[in-house]
Amino acid sequence: MIEVKNLVKSYGDVVAVKGISFKADEGAILGFLGPNGAGKTTTMRIITGFMPATSGTVLVDGLDIFKNSLEARRKIGYLPESPPLYTDMRVDAYLRFIARLRGLGRSAVDDALEHVLKVCGLEDMSQRICGHLSKGYRQRVGLAQALIHDPPVLVLDEPTIGLDPRQIHEIRELIHELAGHRTVVLSTHILPEVSQICQKVVIIADGRVVLEEQLAKLPAGTSLEEVFLHAISKEHPEDTARAEETLEEVGAGHA
């Protein structure tokens, strides 16, 4: 469904992504893991067509994100790292605007709006101003925005960051329910999140893929933490310290 081929992205002299390739299968949730600064957000921005790669390409449902950009973008729902809300708009007006922008007809907008409000648990919030919402609800509106045109592909950049444990749980459940027939690429550095809801994991470190595997095929008895640490330390020993920090964060998220 999504095919990432040899992506390279450099910002001036800094090479952020050094040749990433992986595949996300139709109807599966792919966990996109990596330490901070590994190139996750850059990769996702390229997949969604926000910016082009220096070289390499991305196929979304067979469409090249650069050559057939408009058609390919129509198939994607994207939640960036911070939910992209117009802070002075009402939730319903905001979602209507996005729906129109993503190509829904006037008559389809009402149904789509009603549907995403229900799915994302925002029914009571539709008249609120986006800027007045709490962090958790902003994240939900962000998800609703990504879903409103019922895209076959969802790209979510750290959807649970900065939420309290209960909200994290709710958003995870939501993503799990949403997946269904969709292809989801979910970036995170919270490992239990991946074990809970993903079918496949891609780990990147320092701009390269160090592991691409179905979760079910990981060696029996090893936890994802061990796999993650092993994978990133193999290539770049200096990353271990950072990974342990990540694990501490994970521990904190659990407590």
Add this chain to the structure above:
Amino acid sequence: MRNALTIAGKELAGYFVQPVAYVVMSVFLLLGGFFFFNMLRYFEVVLQMYTAMQNPEVLARLNLNHAVIEPLLHNLAIVLVILVPAITMRSFAEEKRTGTYELLLTAPVRTGEIVAGKFIAASVFMLIMIALAGIFPLILVMFGNPEVGVMVSGYIGIALLSVSFVAIGLFTSSLTQNQIIAAITCFGLLLLLYVISWPAEAGGARFGDLLRYLSLPDHFGQMVSGVIDTRDIVYFLSVIVVALFLTQRSVESVRWR
């Protein structure tokens, strides 16, 4: 085009949910009223003076358009140099700062449509404001007998001027994520277009002509005095097209930088 209108509708509604638009409109109309009242007062005083002096020659030459509407429009144009940046500074800078830029650029919408949408919204806002300032000539028509054709020409002039300003404002806003920088750069450019012909006398024939051609008040002044020349219309349309083209390139640049 549909996408451009969707964006324009959202932008235009956006202007009216925040106080900036109302403040800008009020300042524009209040200052306009102040200018109008003063010029009208002055005109009346002069009129009375020459009537008392029984000087029919001068009286015949006194002209309501010339004495009131022309200076009013010139003054309002200068007010626009300051107010337009305040309206356009948000357009792209704010989107970049809050991250909604990513939303716009990953939506299945061409950058040209984004620019067109924002341009239409800001232009419509300006035209509403200028239409409201139409109260001044309306008062003259009700209580006097000005030349309507000249006033219409002047208002077409200030409408074209404001829309050109908007195009320049969108361009400066597309260059930065800081609204203040966007506003000040826009203000600087507009003011420069206003004074660019100052060195024309000293600049030699060719260079001087070029500067005079670029000078905004020269073209605007023609229209205000009742002359609608294709040269002036072409000038304003060129400013709009060039500024919008640069804006589109600047927005698109995120894709090839």
